[in-house]
Amino acid sequence: MGHATHTAPGEEKFDLGRFRLLQLAFATGAGIGLLGILITLLVSVFIADPQRVFRHFAHSYLFAYMVGFTIVSGSLFWVLLHHAVDAAWSVVVRRILEHMALLSVVLLFLFLPLAWFIWVQPLFFDWSLLEWWTLKKYEDLIYDWKAGFLEHWFFSIRVVLYFATLIGLAYVLRHYSMKQDKVGDEDIKFGVVNQHTNLIMRKIAYPGIVFFALALTFAAIDWLMALNHHWFSTMWGVYIFAGCAQSSMALLIIVSNCLRNAGYLNEVFTVEHNHIMGKLLFAFTVFWAYVSFSQYMLIYYANIPEETIFYSVRNFGSWNYYSVCLVIFHFILPFLALLTQPAKWDQRRLMIIAGFILLMHILDIYWVVLPHFDFREAHHDVSHMHGFAPHFFDIFSLFVIVGVLGFFFMKFLTKGALFPHKDPRLFESVTLTN
Numbered sequence: 045m046g047h048a049t050h051t052a053p054g055e056e057k058f059d060l061g062r063f064r065l066l067q068l069a070f071a072t073g074a075g076i077g078l079l080g081i082l083i084t085l086l087v088s089v090f091i092a093d094p095q096r097v098f099r100h101f102a103h104s105y106l107f108a109y110m111v112g113f114t115i116v117s118g119s120l121f122w123v124l125l126h127h128a129v130d131a132a133w134s135v136v137v138r139r140i141l142e143h144m145a146l147l148s149v150v151l152l153f154l155f156l157p158l159a160w161f162i163w164v165q166p167l168f169f170d171w172s173l174l175e176w177w178t179l180k181k182y183e184d185l186i187y188d189w190k191a192g193f194l195e196h197w198f199f200s201i202r203v204v205l206y207f208a209t210l211i212g213l214a215y216v217l218r219h220y221s222m223k224q225d226k227v228g229d230e231d232i233k234f235g236v237v238n239q240h241t242n243l244i245m246r247k248i249a250y251p252g253i254v255f256f257a258l259a260l261t262f263a264a265i266d267w268l269m270a271l272n273h274h275w276f277s278t279m280w281g282v283y284i285f286a287g288c289a290q291s292s293m294a295l296l297i298i299v300s301n302c303l304r305n306a307g308y309l310n311e312v313f314t315v316e317h318n319h320i321m322g323k324l325l326f327a328f329t330v331f332w333a334y335v336s337f338s339q340y341m342l343i344y345y346a347n348i349p350e351e352t353i354f355y356s357v358r359n360f361g362s363w364n365y366y367s368v369c370l371v372i373f374h375f376i377l378p379f380l381a382l383l384t385q386p387a388k389w390d391q392r393r394l395m396i397i398a399g400f401i402l403l404m405h406i407l408d409i410y411w412v413v414l415p416h417f418d419f420r421e422a423h424h425d426v427s428h429m430h431g432f433a434p435h436f437f438d439i440f441s442l443f444v445i446v447g448v449l450g451f452f453f454m455k456f457l458t459k460g461a462l463f464p465h466k467d468p469r470l471f472e473s474v475t476l477t478n
Contacts, residue, residue, distance in 0.1 A: 056308050058457040063306075067454045074447025080440035095169060096421065102161040102173045103417040104437035108445040109158060110268065110409050113151055114284065116449070117260050118292025119144035120214050121285075124256055127217065127249035130242070132472035133320050136312045137300050139463050142221055143456040144292065144299075145214035150452045152207050154445060158267075163200075175420060176273040186274050186350065194273065202262055209259040213252045220245050222460045224467060242468065260285060271416045275354045279339040286335050290328035291405035294398040297321050301395050308462055315389055316476040322388025325398060329382065333375040357419045358411065362431035370411055374404040410438065 060067065081101065088097040119141045126134045126141075134141075161173040172178055176194055179187050187194065224241040261281030269280050277283075297318070304313050343351040358367050381387055381397045388394060415429075422428035464470065 056462045057460070058303075058308070058454075058462055060454060060458050063454060067451055070447045070450035070454065072447070073443045074451065077440040077443025077445075077447060080436060080443070084436045084440065095171065098161075098165075099171065099173075099421070100417060100435060101437045101441075102158075102165075103413055104435060105157055105161075105441045105444075106173065106267070107410050107413040107438060108441035109151075109154060110413065111406050111442065112147075112154070112445045112449050113263070114288045114405070114409065115291050115295055116144060116147045116151060117210065117256075118288030118290070119296070120148070120210060120256060121253075121260075121289055122292060122296070123217055124213065124249045124253045127242070127245045128253055130246060130469075132469045133317065133476050135467050135470050135473035136309065136317060136463050137296060137321075138467075139221065139461065140296060140299055140303075140457075141292075142214070142218040143453060143459075144295070145210075146218050146456060147449050147453060148207070148210040148214050150449060152211065154448060155207075174270055174273075176270065184273075190273060194270070199266060202266060206259045206263045209255050213248070213256060216248060217245055217252075220248075221464055224464055225461055227466075240468075257281075257285075260288065268412055271413070272353065272419070274350050276350065277339055277343065277354070279335060279342070283332075283335050283339055286328060286332040287405055287408055290325065290332050291402055293321060293325045293328060294401045294405070297325065297398040298395055298402070301391055303462065304391075312463060312470070312474050314474075314476065315391070316478055317473075318391060318394055319385075319388045319478055320476070322382060322394050325401065326379070326382040326388075329375060329378045329401065333379070336371075336375075356426055357415050357429070360426045360429055360431070363411075363415050363418070363429070366411060366432050370404070370408060374401075374408060378404070406442070414438070 085097065085101065088094075122134070123138065123141045123145050125131070126138055158173065162177065163172075166172045166178050170178055176184070176187050177196070181188060181191070192198075220241055227241075261284075264281050264284035268284065269275065269277070300309065300313060300321075301318070303309050340355060343355060357363065378397060378401050381393075381400075386393075387397065418429045418431070418433075419426065422430070467473075
């Protein structure tokens, strides 16, 4: 690692005043979403079963929340990976990822409606977002087998640990990164004397990746797989991780290029960065497909009822067409679109592909969550499911999550420089060639 510090011209700071309308649009979107949810709830309870309405909203909000959670978690993964492998190319875009990862603090507060539907709702009505939550011993044999893991107090402790891990890692790494802007490559004490800032962050990243992997895997199990406590898959954590890495890289491509087009990062962000990010987006598009197919193939081959139920639900009626479309539009089209080198060099083309992949990730999370609601309301009888039926709750919940996260992300961008301008590897990033 070189020791000369490169100070980029401008060392830009994000001027929020130029983008007040965009921030206002995010805030307005969140407000419209919240108002839409309230109006839909008030109207729906008079024309349908109130408890079914609230159950639908709970699943719709979980879908929207997990869209935000996966993207934010994926951003933290890229920050951890950057430090763990001491990457040079990503120095220019690292600050953007750090701000995105710190949105886990906002996600903690956005989790409160889900906390209500998991912990509080059963106190008043005999249902919870997690169906197993209200089960008693000997009511369900499979639940009895998993009861030790599904203990309410143990589940609650795990949720606290997930947020503590994600927020702790995101905050500490962003803190030292921004501190580096002020002191450059000088020594900072963090339990060890005379260590460079990059070395400190690298030492945090090594164990951090392990804790991140555990937190993401078990959060995916507790909040998504456990919607149907009968079902299990040993590849579920990897499946969700693939979506995290892919979607966060897609969003990074969009945000970094938008900043470049707005006049920021002019002298540091180049076509070479787009080329590398495009290759990583392509790699995780293939990885997502590989994990998805592997999970499906192994479950199909084993033909165990507790495993096949996941795909039986999603291959019934109109959900089957949805599943087929997901294969085509989440893998085949992006794969072909990103296959050539010019696709990764052309900024406009790359941004369109990244936006399309981000949309497919949203539809993928929808495919994970909402069929379970349909199955649950059909009393676990596939033949009585209604199939794919979008609802206002789905759109309005997504408005709330995207609006709130977008608002705070723009606020975070104003904190410090847009890139770590005193990182010793900045010069290598600026002069990158592949």
